[in-house]
Amino acid sequence: MNITRRTILSSAAAGLASAMLAPRMAWAATEITLGDMRITTLSDGYLTQPADFMFAPMPQDELAAFLAERGMEREAPLLPECNLTLVRHEDRVILFDAGSGPGFMDSVGDLTNALAAVGVDPGDVTHVVFTHGHADHLWGVLDDFDDLVFANARHMMGREEHAFWADPATVDTIGEDRVPMAVGALRRLDALGDAMEVFADGEEILPGIAARASFGHTPGHMSFELRAGNAGVMVVGDAILNDHVAFAHPDWHFGADGDRALAAQSRAGLLDQLAHEQMTMIGFHLPNGGIGRVERQGEGFVFVPA
Numbered sequence: 001m002n003i004t005r006r007t008i009l010s011s012a013a014a015g016l017a018s019a020m021l022a023p024r025m026a027w028a029a030t031e032i033t034l035g036d037m038r039i040t041t042l043s044d045g046y047l048t049q050p051a052d053f054m055f056a057p058m059p060q061d062e063l064a065a066f067l068a069e070r071g072m073e074r075e076a077p078l079l080p081e082c083n084l085t086l087v088r089h090e091d092r093v094i095l096f097d098a099g100s101g102p103g104f105m106d107s108v109g110d111l112t113n114a115l116a117a118v119g120v121d122p123g124d125v126t127h128v129v130f131t132h133g134h135a136d137h138l139w140g141v142l143d144d145f146d147d148l149v150f151a152n153a154r155h156m157m158g159r160e161e162h163a164f165w166a167d168p169a170t171v172d173t174i175g176e177d178r179v180p181m182a183v184g185a186l187r188r189l190d191a192l193g194d195a196m197e198v199f200a201d202g203e204e205i206l207p208g209i210a211a212r213a214s215f216g217h218t219p220g221h222m223s224f225e226l227r228a229g230n231a232g233v234m235v236v237g238d239a240i241l242n243d244h245v246a247f248a249h250p251d252w253h254f255g256a257d258g259d260r261a262l263a264a265q266s267r268a269g270l271l272d273q274l275a276h277e278q279m280t281m282i283g284f285h286l287p288n289g290g291i292g293r294v295e296r297q298g299e300g301f302v303f304v305p306a
């Protein structure tokens with residue numbers, strides 16, 4: 001597998017540099033190849049989340065010791081990157097997730113700039129494949145004027161995930177703090193209309209790309225296994241949410257997961273397979289483009305960046 005990495009200090013990164021004590025490089029594009037697939041991760045920016053959004057349900061004493069060992073502060077806001085995966089394969093231009101678009105957070109919504117940096121116009125995208133329906137993955141399908149960004153693309157989402165967000169009753173059941181998420185998702189699914197189709201777990205949704213259920217973060221969250229002969233790359237989306245706790249303690253419950261026990265089960269299953277098969281993985285919120293491998297360490301795992 002060949003790996004090239006390009007850093008492009010985008011306007012957003014320049015803004016970030018002035019907003020934080022230490023400037024941070026933005027990985028606008030990290031590229032690997034798999035057979036005749038060209039796989040590029042593109043930065044949409046980064047999220048800003050209160051620490052409790054992740055850490056609140058975890059065993060606090062053990063967590064404190066774990067974070068202290070890594071020089072991390074328990075209360076510091078989390079700033080996870082958002083890395084979309086672009087696959088150019090034969091005549092297809094496939095985007096995994098659509099980013100946040102305008103109006104979710106100021107620090108995200110860079111996708112169209114990142115696409116331009118690798119020479120792709122949104123109109124060139126033939127397929128947009130969703131891991132799940134959260135804002136940082138779905139909302140980027142609409143632009144400032146509520147027009148479809150990927151106007152020529154087929155949009156594809158797992159059947160269970162689509163059913164959840166397309167159900168008008170979800171707004172009433174999802175919990176007060178997530179109502180804007182449900183309203184925003186429903187509006188986008190309405191706008192997509194016939195441009196959206198659904199698929200099932202295990203289906204080969206496109207040549208060399210199979211859907212793999214990894215439910216829990218959301219009711220129908222999907223990962224995707226890209227194959228070329230014996231080599232594979234797993235696009236895990238938000239089934240593995242960070243490069244520290246999620247690997248070392250996959251059984252701990254994450255505040256950001258909808259069904260925490262089910263998400264922990266999915267996470268452990270993926271990590272086990274990725275470590276066993278030494279398969280390359282791409283995580284949406286993992287650092288420096290999100291590409292790496294998984295190795296066992298003690299009772300848990302460790303992320304090995306590419």
Ligand SMILES: [Zn+2]
Binds near residue numbers: 137238
């Ligand atoms: Zn996410």
